[in-house]
Amino acid sequence: MNRVTIADVAREAGVSTQTVSRVINNKAEISPSTRELVMEVIERLGYRPSGVARSLATNKTLAVGLVVPDIANPFFPEIARGAEDTLRERGYEIFLCNTIEDPEREKAVLSALEDKRVDGAIICSSRLPDDQLFPRLRRQQAVVLVNRPAPPELAGSVCVDDASGTVQAVQHLLGAGREVIGFLSGPSRSHSARERTRGFEQALTAAGRRPVPELMVPCAPDHEGGYEAALSLLSGRGNVEGLICYNDLVAVGALRACAELGLSVPDDVSIVGCDDIMIAGLISPSLTTIHVSKYEIGATAARMLLDRIEGRHEPSEAILKPELVVRESAPHMTRPRNAHGQATNDGGR
Amino acid sequence: MNRVTIADVAREAGVSTQTVSRVINNKAEISPSTRELVMEVIERLGYRPSGVARSLATNKTLAVGLVVPDIANPFFPEIARGAEDTLRERGYEIFLCNTIEDPEREKAVLSALEDKRVDGAIICSSRLPDDQLFPRLRRQQAVVLVNRPAPPELAGSVCVDDASGTVQAVQHLLGAGREVIGFLSGPSRSHSARERTRGFEQALTAAGRRPVPELMVPCAPDHEGGYEAALSLLSGRGNVEGLICYNDLVAVGALRACAELGLSVPDDVSIVGCDDIMIAGLISPSLTTIHVSKYEIGATAARMLLDRIEGRHEPSEAILKPELVVRESAPHMTRPRNAHGQATNDGGR
């Protein structure tokens, strides 16, 4: 494949490569006639400037990395959409990097992005401890972390107020008369998991209850993890009346566990998910869940990254507010346990 | 950010840049002692070769594009996973490009990928007509199309045997005693949609029925599209007993339409989806659907792309077989219409 180069265009148009360069970069100081001539030749030859050569000359790649644990996890595609829409508008291309929840692979993709000389990176839900992550951030031009705080000089940060979301969930359950609440807390390495745990304990304490460690169990952030954790929690003690789940997939797993144990949701057990992924409103019973705008997370992170790429380090932190969405799995009013009947549908969206 | 260059390493190690280059590229002809020396300096200086400079020198970018209509559509993330796992193993990075179902944007991303000088591209479910798509394929080093056939000299192709899947669905419905079958056929520009339509007509004809155009309605390939199309189909004629949907999201929309019209699934209407995305097995009623291995599509396309990048144009076509998975929304046996009762659960998977 013999690509047309800037020199080919220059020769054909009878000008210098510099003039061609000025035309393709829309520099002002070009006579309309030369510009037109050059444009015509570019068109005729089908010339497209090499991004590679440009990058080497300008030290900018117009490429950024998007690091996610797993794009097949419904939480991340929308973030990717939000980030891409924002970045593409500004001419950036995005490298998608799945870490498949593996810290080693996360290190590998960060190195790969460094080698590609990306102008910046958005790193979602990093599974690396601070002392492994931070030194690597220094090696990138610009970084924004999602779901994790960062020292402002190292990276911007876009977080959801996880603690607040969990507090809302606990209050909702308590308000509905559910006294014994279990918590499927997610992967212990995750920052979100720790924050939500904090919110859980805080809300209980504020309500005059004592958090019971046995009722708080870590789990993989997926359907299987929720199923297993819920099974152990619900079969271990007979009196759990409410379950707050790390995310909606975990909640779906918990739903299955309940069905298997012959427990009715929400009559026997109320279940609250988190994230409000697409399926939350579609399954039956529909999920009461903590809604977070994933697209906005991605768009915000992208805007912040563009700021950093251009040298602006402010603002260095954005905290998005989550909001409880009440649906069937944990309605406002609950019936007495074991008094089966159809749950009320409190709306949804 | 003052990056360490190969010259820095060479100077510090007291060798030529060439020697350093040989070390980082694992060329054989290097004395063990210099190799060790150079490696030590590389380590100490934290040197990482610039992919940009390498690309300019070698005319290879070790980057490929992955073009999808919408990564938030659950059909594509798994394809992305399959492709990435395969490509990353070989050192390739992936540009994710969402076309958001917009032909203009699709053209734009293809140009962007050309400018980035990617070594190849996987294009999923292109919405461009042949006469617009093919000329653009010529401008790429290597291309594999997913869900669309291509002239072997232009691109490889990974397809699902869509017609066969739809035939299975029709036969299943007919076998269950459903005579009047509607078809929500998806976006008319899509190749899959045309293939499935062909399968639909063929299966009916083979069974001695005549396809009724009024029962075949195009729709957007999402929840909303399915809802609207199902609504018009089911409210227009009162006798539709089975619905075959372009994909599972469309089926979910159809489910909602049925609920709204007071029709029971599967008692009044049997519904068959397509793709077997994650939610298919989780919703209630669980979806009978045509299962396709998305991950395998991605991995196959990636392997084929690597072949093409390396000059091998064989095989140029892979056709994956879909397989009907029978769940609650369209069980093997059906009850007489309007004889409400709980549907049998025929399995799942």
Next chain:
DNA sequence: CTGTTAGCGCTTTCAT
């Protein structure tokens, strides 16, 4: 307004 001269950081080719 346009051209010339140097690189950007690597690899390639040819010497040695």
Next chain:
DNA sequence: ATGAAAGCGCTAACAG
């Protein structure tokens, strides 16, 4: 086994 020179395709900096 190692080095010197040239070049990948573009832009930056300076001339004119």
